[in-house]
Amino acid sequence: MSSSTVLITGATSGFGLACARLFAEHGHSLIITGRRSERLQTLADELTPKVPVHSVTLDVRDTQAVSDMVDSLPDSFRNIEVLVNNAGLALGAGPAWEASLEDWQTMIDTNVTGLVNVTHKLLPVLREQPKASIINLASVASNWAYPGSHVYGASKAFVAQFSRNLRCDLAGSGVRVTSLEPGMCETEFSLVRFKGDQEKSDSIYKGVNPLRPEDIADIILWIALQPAHININSLEVMPTSQAWDNFKVVRKTD
Numbered sequence: 001m002s003s004s005t006v007l008i009t010g011a012t013s014g015f016g017l018a019c020a021r022l023f024a025e026h027g028h029s030l031i032i033t034g035r036r037s038e039r040l041q042t043l044a045d046e047l048t049p050k051v052p053v054h055s056v057t058l059d060v061r062d063t064q065a066v067s068d069m070v071d072s073l074p075d076s077f078r079n080i081e082v083l084v085n086n087a088g089l090a091l092g093a094g095p096a097w098e099a100s101l102e103d104w105q106t107m108i109d110t111n112v113t114g115l116v117n118v119t120h121k122l123l124p125v126l127r128e129q130p131k132a133s134i135i136n137l138a139s140v141a142s143n144w145a146y147p148g149s150h151v152y153g154a155s156k157a158f159v160a161q162f163s164r165n166l167r168c169d170l171a172g173s174g175v176r177v178t179s180l181e182p183g184m185c186e187t188e189f190s191l192v193r194f195k196g197d198q199e200k201s202d203s204i205y206k207g208v209n210p211l212r213p214e215d216i217a218d219i220i221l222w223i224a225l226q227p228a229h230i231n232i233n234s235l236e237v238m239p240t241s242q243a244w245d246n247f248k249v250v251r252k253t254d
């Protein structure tokens with residue numbers, strides 16, 4: 001891939017931040033977005049000496065703001081060739097009946113509606129490019145049920161199936177689509193999920209040797225670098241210390 005323009009949603013932390021740094025190292029122009037303006041500014045200051053960077057404070061749930069962001073891109077950032085649909089979150093990990101409806105709605109609004117907002121707005125731009133990539137952050141939770149995953153896993157299942165369905169419509173165009181499905185990776189993901197409880201978040205990764213955001217960024221770059229005739233449809237990746245477990249069976253005690 002010669003020097004491209006890459007748009008990353010959720011570049012203020014975790015995978016998005018690691019991706020911004022890696023794509024900058026490889027000389028690609030960046031559009032970095034997220035809600036936390038200060039972090040975006042710090043990242044822009046860090047990367048601007050290396051590559052052109054356009055940063056936009058953006059909540060992906062806001063359809064109009066997404067549309068305005070794309071419409072007001074400076075000319076030199078208009079030809080987006082890589083979209084990393086990364087912004088997302090989980091809220092809560094308890095049983096469904098203890099979850100708040102507001103948390104469920106926030107996950108759907110962000111992981112589903114937000115990703116759809118960005119994708120819909122950028123499809124015409126991406127289709128104009130001879131070679132482009134949409135890399136969607138799904139999850140192992142797209143594919144495997146586990147207790148406490150309820151709406152989070154369901155929202156990520158949407159991302160995986162949306163990616164496959166987009167592939168069908170875009171086949172033969174220059175736009176490739178990938179559903180990237182990571183397992184446990186240490187970012188701010190669990191801190192957000194447990195609403196700022198650092199101890200609870202740390203306990204998730206204790207003794208596990210989880211994936212690192214840089215591992216995911218390496219994979220995302222590798223996907224984008226594939227020659228135009230190759231589409232990585234889906235890619236599930238876990239730390240070696242994570243795997244599937246047995247079906248749960250609840251027995252009656254008489």
Ligand SMILES: NC(=O)C1=CN([C@@H]2O[C@H](COP(=O)(O)OP(=O)(O)OC[C@H]3O[C@@H](n4cnc5c(N)ncnc54)[C@H](OP(=O)(O)O)[C@@H]3O)[C@@H](O)[C@H]2O)C=CC1
Nearest residue numbers: 010012013014015034035036059060087088185187188189
């Ligand atoms: N870590 C993991 O184990 C896994 C994570 N994932 C997925 O990967 C993606 C990135 O997560 P990860 O890096 O781990 O988590 P982080 O919490 O570290 O980063 C999440 C990013 O998403 C952004 N974000 C959240 N809500 C919004 C919003 N409404 N509008 C714009 N940006 C938003 C945050 O920016 P800001 O708050 O500034 O808006 C932040 O930059 C998510 O979609 C997550 O579901 C998938 C599999 C495994």
Ligand SMILES: O=CCS(=O)(=O)O
Nearest residue numbers: 139140141182183184
């Ligand atoms: O998407 C995140 C991975 S997990 O917490 O669902 O395993």
